Amino acid sequence: MRLAELSQGRVVLIFFGFTRCPEVCPTTMLALQRAYEKPSPTEQERVQVLFIRVDPELDTPPTPHQYAKGSHPSFLGTPGTPEP
Template sequence: MTRTQKTVFILAAVIAVILGLTINKVLSSKGQGDPTALIDAGIILLPQSRNLPDVKMTDQDGQPVAMDGLKDKWSLLFFGYTFCPDICPTTLAQLRQIKSELPPEAVDKLQIVLVSVDPNRDTPKQLKQYLGYFDPQFKGLTAASVEDLQKLANAVSIPFIPADTSKPNYTVDHSGNLAVIGPDGTQRGFIRAPLNNQKLVAQLPEMLKHK
């Protein structure tokens, strides 16, 4: 990772900490209960929801998906790619384990979505095969261009650094954080990396109770 890339991720980490402290204060002042347990589990809820950009995506079945129409369930968006050597398989394995330990009523309200940051290689077929190794119910999304992906990633404050696709076996620098999308199709918050399985199993059902 270059010095510039390291700087970007350090700044992102600092912003996340500041954001967490600010939201903690806002939620406490609104009398919405003690958010300490959620924050301790890495779940940061926004004081105001954010609309998603109208970016056209394609799912693992080759079907078009409008991001601003992602509704009905809570969604955890993870920005990664199928050729990722480390953070992606680890995170997806953790999400599979967390899902397996959640109560059935929580599982029914939740979906896991891998948003590919590598549209050059991640075709719908590749996404479907890869996600099948973890959980066939996990969803995969890809876009026609890196620009569309960056528009979405920047909107939910989980940026990534596009790869130099001319290099063989290239990798893509990206965050391990998750974007939390509510059933109304707006961003409700974040889940910070690294994921804590035990705490998330305990607190995700509490998050899903929010309207």
């Protein structure tokens, strides 16, 4: 799915990180989860959290998605693409 598709009628919160991050990434994902869960379910439908991994050598393709879902079932994760 492309960012343009995710953002249609929604706010997309993007976090760049890696799944083996010991402090900042889990703390930030928890903050995103808490912020996401505050509004009503109707308001939540207008928000999408997207985790983009920045360490393709250590994270296999499904890992970022599983990592994001571990914070909240509606969160998405993607492996990202290294620059050529």
